[in-house]
Amino acid sequence: MTYSYNHLFTYTQSILEKIGCPPADARLAAEVLLSADLRGVDSHGVARLSGYVRLWEKGRINAVPNVRIVHETPSTAVVDGDGGLGLVVAPKAMQVAIDKAKNVGTGWVSVKNSNHYGIAGYHAMMALDHDMIGISLTNASPLVSPTFSKERLLGTNPIAVAIPAKNQPPFVADMATTTAANGKLEILQRKNLDAPLGWVQDKDGNPTSDSNGVKKGGALLPLGGDREHGSHKGYALGAIVDILSAVLSGANYGPWVPPFVAFLDPLPNLVGEGIGHFFGAMRVDAFRPADEFKAHMDNWITRFRAAVPTEGNEKVLIPGDPERELEIERKENGIPLLRPVAEDLTALGEKLGLDFQSFG
Amino acid sequence: MTYSYNHLFTYTQSILEKIGCPPADARLAAEVLLSADLRGVDSHGVARLSGYVRLWEKGRINAVPNVRIVHETPSTAVVDGDGGLGLVVAPKAMQVAIDKAKNVGTGWVSVKNSNHYGIAGYHAMMALDHDMIGISLTNASPLVSPTFSKERLLGTNPIAVAIPAKNQPPFVADMATTTAANGKLEILQRKNLDAPLGWVQDKDGNPTSDSNGVKKGGALLPLGGDREHGSHKGYALGAIVDILSAVLSGANYGPWVPPFVAFLDPLPNLVGEGIGHFFGAMRVDAFRPADEFKAHMDNWITRFRAAVPTEGNEKVLIPGDPERELEIERKENGIPLLRPVAEDLTALGEKLGLDFQSFG
Numbered sequence: 017m018t019y020s021y022n023h024l025f026t027y028t029q030s031i032l033e034k035i036g037c038p039p040a041d042a043r044l045a046a047e048v049l050l051s052a053d054l055r056g057v058d059s060h061g062v063a064r065l066s067g068y069v070r071l072w073e074k075g076r077i078n079a080v081p082n083v084r085i086v087h088e089t090p091s092t093a094v095v096d097g098d099g100g101l102g103l104v105v106a107p108k109a110m111q112v113a114i115d116k117a118k119n120v121g122t123g124w125v126s127v128k129n130s131n132h133y134g135i136a137g138y139h140a141m142m143a144l145d146h147d148m149i150g151i152s153l154t155n156a157s158p159l160v161s162p163t164f165s166k167e168r169l170l171g172t173n174p175i176a177v178a179i180p181a182k183n184q185p186p187f188v189a190d191m192a193t194t195t196a197a198n199g200k201l202e203i204l205q206r207k208n209l210d211a212p213l214g215w216v217q218d219k220d221g222n223p224t225s226d227s228n229g230v231k232k233g234g235a236l237l238p239l240g241g242d243r244e245h246g247s248h249k250g251y252a253l254g255a256i257v258d259i260l261s262a263v264l265s266g267a268n269y270g271p272w273v274p275p276f277v278a279f280l281d282p283l284p285n286l287v288g289e290g291i292g293h294f295f296g297a298m299r300v301d302a303f304r305p306a307d308e309f310k311a312h313m314d315n316w317i318t319r320f321r322a323a324v325p326t327e328g329n330e331k332v333l334i335p336g337d338p339e340r341e342l343e344i345e346r347k348e349n350g351i352p353l354l355r356p357v358a359e360d361l362t363a364l365g366e367k368l369g370l371d372f373q374s375f376g
Numbered sequence: 377m378t379y380s381y382n383h384l385f386t387y388t389q390s391i392l393e394k395i396g397c398p399p400a401d402a403r404l405a406a407e408v409l410l411s412a413d414l415r416g417v418d419s420h421g422v423a424r425l426s427g428y429v430r431l432w433e434k435g436r437i438n439a440v441p442n443v444r445i446v447h448e449t450p451s452t453a454v455v456d457g458d459g460g461l462g463l464v465v466a467p468k469a470m471q472v473a474i475d476k477a478k479n480v481g482t483g484w485v486s487v488k489n490s491n492h493y494g495i496a497g498y499h500a501m502m503a504l505d506h507d508m509i510g511i512s513l514t515n516a517s518p519l520v521s522p523t524f525s526k527e528r529l530l531g532t533n534p535i536a537v538a539i540p541a542k543n544q545p546p547f548v549a550d551m552a553t554t555t556a557a558n559g560k561l562e563i564l565q566r567k568n569l570d571a572p573l574g575w576v577q578d579k580d581g582n583p584t585s586d587s588n589g590v591k592k593g594g595a596l597l598p599l600g601g602d603r604e605h606g607s608h609k610g611y612a613l614g615a616i617v618d619i620l621s622a623v624l625s626g627a628n629y630g631p632w633v634p635p636f637v638a639f640l641d642p643l644p645n646l647v648g649e650g651i652g653h654f655f656g657a658m659r660v661d662a663f664r665p666a667d668e669f670k671a672h673m674d675n676w677i678t679r680f681r682a683a684v685p686t687e688g689n690e691k692v693l694i695p696g697d698p699e700r701e702l703e704i705e706r707k708e709n710g711i712p713l714l715r716p717v718a719e720d721l722t723a724l725g726e727k728l729g730l731d732f733q734s735f736g
Contacts, residue, residue, distance in 0.1 A: 090480040
């Protein structure tokens with residue numbers, strides 16, 4: 017079934033207010049969460065709302081965090097998220113990066129003591145309105161095995177980069193550093209389909225096409241899939257995201273990153289606080305006049321989009337094209353939710369005294 | 377045959393002085409070039425020396441460049457390489473990034489009007505001695521097709537990131553954003569071996585195992601290999617490198633990047649000047665005390681290195697491990713050169729009035 021943006025937005029906001037989030041925070045978190053649903057990253061949208069609430073019930077999310085800078089220089093800061101929703105902590109930290117970029121050209125913020133921050137691209141895209149390039153990274157619960165490892169030591173650790181253009185829409189890359197994001201696997205699981213080789217290894221570290229392989233003790237594979245196809249590069253990228261997000265800020269890294277699911281407890285003897293993010297903002301005119309840069313971005317985008325396509329493919333895409341098209345479509349026609357997701361949202365409301373349908 | 381580091385270093389320096397490079401520049405360029413040979417990236421070392429000289433003969437390299445900052449803010453700069461050797465321009469630009477980081481926490485430098493800068497990792501590693509994280513990116517001649525494209529629009533556009541540790545050796549990732557670097561293909565070509573599927577497409581955009589496929593009008597493939605295995609992510613990474621290196625600085629980007637080989641002329645109607653690089657330096661103590669950070673890096677490295685390995689693999693590697701081990705070995709036992717490379721170096725000396733063997 018399909019739900020309007022406003023329906024899901026006001027419901028999400030109300031749920032978050034019910035658990036004690038200040039209205040402005042609830043609004044901000046709803047906007048971040050819904051941007052995932054709009055852009056087709058359904059695994060990071062309202063489908064996760066009840067998961068955040070369960071973490072709050074366990075005392076692992078602070079609904080009224082004091083998000084603050086604990087260390088800074090003119091171009092850098094470490095932000096302590098005070099255990100708040102990543103959906104709130106992240107845009108506040110990205111705003112710090114943007115403010116620093118206004119002053120000295122660029123701003124770089126590493127965040128500790130946070131939680132899952134939703135869709136990486138949202139935070140990077142905050143830079144676009146300021147004619148800045150935005151960067152957003154986060155670590156996440158360990159589901160990924162480095163090349164040659166049986167153990168899961170990294171999250172899907174995404175990289176998002178947003179770059180403004182002039183008349184063309186912006187360039188927005190937003191990617192897990194694994195061959196495929198976990199959400200892609202979940203789609204196959206629901207349909208009882210196999211996964212392509214190169215996505216998953218089993219618990220012994222062998223390639224498997226079992227789309228439930230991760231649940232059975234296996235792991236997601238770094239971008240590249242195997243050593244011969246460059247998985248050591250995907251591993252290195254995931255590692256860089258982990259280090260900038262967490263070793264730099266004082267958050268947990270690698271296998272110590274606390275799980276998103278509330279039924280799994282964090283490891284004992286944690287090495288830091290919460291999970292970590294990393295944000296960057298670079299003023300385009302700190303390098304060359306913004307108009308000149310954006311005109312060349314238009315030329316870059318136009319040239320790549322005009323590339324001769326391979327047989328069976330209509331055209332070459334620019335990163336962000338599919339998500340933007342879906343966003344326009346879903347804003348107009350609504351957001352489709354799978355039945356279990358809608359049921360989960362309904363049950364969540366019943367628990368907290370809200371009627372999901374009445375928000376429509 | 378094997379040659380000592382000093383033999384190849386002094387010879388390279390002398391050749392570069394013969395074409396008019398100031399002694400300090402020739403020394404710096406030799407150090408950068410030789411670091412590739414030491415670290416096993418043989419395709420980017422002395423094997424390329426005659427190629428640089430041919431570009432100089434064509435008037436496409438300026439031996440006495442005035443490398444200068446043309447625009448700056450407290451944390452950023454654009455450097456004009458004045459057509460100099462990338463081997464000289466790049467470390468000078470990286471030094472600008474380091475100096476800015478000393479002042480305001482981080483430094484970010486985009487470079488135009490440069491040439492091939494050798495091994496990406498060298499420049500990133502310059503940050504390590506200053507307890508900084510170093511980043512080094514460059515665009516390169518178009519050999520790579522974006523996902524769904526028959527045309528070659530990107531270079532192998534590497535990403536290098538160097539991160540200091542305390543008692544452990546540093547974390548040094550240095551990777552092409554393609555499944556395999558061109559140098560890996562050249563090894564297969566010399567041995568008349570096929571390439572794994574996912575490395576190369578033929579001129580019609582179909583997967584091929586022909587290791588000579590690129591020479592026959594095909595292309596290298598972005599990391600991931602095909603859409604199902606995430607090649608759109610490798611494409612996006614290569615694109616980000618291209619944009620930060622060239623659209624931000626005013627260098628040529630995409631298909632306009634001038635070829636390294638002197639027998640191919642640059643395209644008419646160029647969109648910028650020369651090729652572009654991008655460098656970053658972040659002071660670790662701009663985020664948290666350096667000692668604390670480096671102790672946690674030791675813990676990160678130790679934990680990952682101790683991961684249970686998969687069947688048939690001895691251990692999990694940390695990015696930079698293989699190159700560092702080779703560097704120690706080659707510094708001690710010398711650098712092996714293939715016969716054609718040694719012959720090429722000899723011929724180069726004969727042309728410029730130097731005897732390769734006499735430097736031994």
